[in-house]
Amino acid sequence: MADIELTTPGWTHTYSGKVRELYASTVLPPRVLMVATDRVSAFDHVLEPAIPGKGELLTRLSLWWFDQLEGMPNHLAPREEWSSIPPEVASRAMLVRELTMYPIECVVRGYLSGSGWVEYQESQSVCGVPLPAGLRDGDRLPEPIYTPAWKAPLGQHDENISYERTVELVGETVAAALRDLSLAIFGRASTIAEARGVILADTKFEFGVDDDGVVRLADEVLTSDSSRYWDAAAYASGNRIASFDKQIVRDWMKANWDGTGEPPALPADIVERTAARYRELIATLTGA
Numbered sequence: 001m002a003d004i005e006l007t008t009p010g011w012t013h014t015y016s017g018k019v020r021e022l023y024a025s026t027v028l029p030p031r032v033l034m035v036a037t038d039r040v041s042a043f044d045h046v047l048e049p050a051i052p053g054k055g056e057l058l059t060r061l062s063l064w065w066f067d068q069l070e071g072m073p074n075h076l077a078p079r080e081e082w083s084s085i086p087p088e089v090a091s092r093a094m095l096v097r098e099l100t101m102y103p104i105e106c107v108v109r110g111y112l113s114g115s116g117w118v119e120y121q122e123s124q125s126v127c128g129v130p131l132p133a134g135l136r137d138g139d140r141l142p143e144p145i146y147t148p149a150w151k152a153p154l155g156q157h158d159e160n161i162s163y164e165r166t167v168e169l170v171g172e173t174v175a176a177a178l179r180d181l182s183l184a185i186f187g188r189a190s191t192i193a194e195a196r197g198v199i200l201a202d203t204k205f206e207f208g209v210d211d212d213g214v215v216r217l218a219d220e221v222l223t224s225d226s227s228r229y230w231d232a233a234a235y236a237s238g239n240r241i242a243s244f245d246k247q248i249v250r251d252w253m254k255a256n257w258d259g260t261g262e263p264p265a266l267p268a269d270i271v272e273r274t275a276a277r278y279r280e281l282i283a284t285l286t287g288a
């Protein structure tokens with residue numbers, strides 16, 4: 001796509017995700033530019049129209065969380081290099097170290113919802129993790145659970161896998177590290193979010209390893225695209241649908257699309273309500 005290339009020289013487009021673009025530096029040491037767009041996806045489709053400001057808002061949220069998670073090695077390039085980020089995307093881009101990425105989506109769930117609720121009703125378990133009987137949709141789990149998925153190649157679906165399968169994929173030491181780091185980060189992030197009146201219901205992390213063998217937290221982190229966030233006050237009063245993530249879009253799609261053919265365009269009020277929820281989440285969490 002011609003408009004994908006950056007006008008600033010020194011960057012080669014390498015990968016298009018549903019809502020993000022990846023570029024490789026042709027001049028800096030191994031660096032990767034992750035650019036978030038305003039595109040929104042749901043049910044495996046990129047929807048129209050875009051959500052104004054989404055890319056910038058989610059980039060700001062990722063960067064804030066990376067700062068909150070001090071002590072956890074991450075893939076951000078040293079800030080002194082960030083002046084090399086092309087001005088045309090600077091507000092919605094992260095300059096990162098090039099890592100060898102692990103093919104694992106490290107999903108952590110603190111609450112029962114979404115596909116987890118569907119699976120629980122059928123098997124009283126989620127991704128093979130047994131849970132107590134009697135849980136209801138939206139209930140907090142007795143403790144957060146790690147439910148990894150295999151990162152499928154472009155265009156294929158990620159596949160829920162057992163912890164034992166992750167051991168086969170990346171070895172026992174790394175598999176244990178990914179699990180333990182994911183649960184530890186989730187615990188810290190949940191505490192930080194709840195202190196600001198926000199429930200972190202679930203999220204997914206990605207990790208990679210650098211040339212020195214350091215395992216680093218990568219990709220975007222704890223954004224509305226990679227996480228479910230709920231309003232804690234609304235949840236406490238029994239309103240279990242006051243979400244800060246893409247639930248507004250998901251609910252509208254479920255009510256207005258049968259899942260066949262191309263999805264309908266989102267109405268202006270859904271676009272604006274979604275943009276407002278993103279802005280509200282970032283303001284609530286970061287204070288900015």
Ligand SMILES: N#Cc1c(N)ncnc1-c1cnn(Cc2cccc(F)c2)c1
Pocket residue numbers: 015016017020021022032033034035075096097098099100101208218219220
């Ligand atoms: N994070 C990270 C990362 C890194 N630090 N080094 C090398 N590769 C990656 C990397 C590879 N795929 N993705 C996901 C992805 C896909 C599409 C667009 C995106 F912005 C992001 C990330």
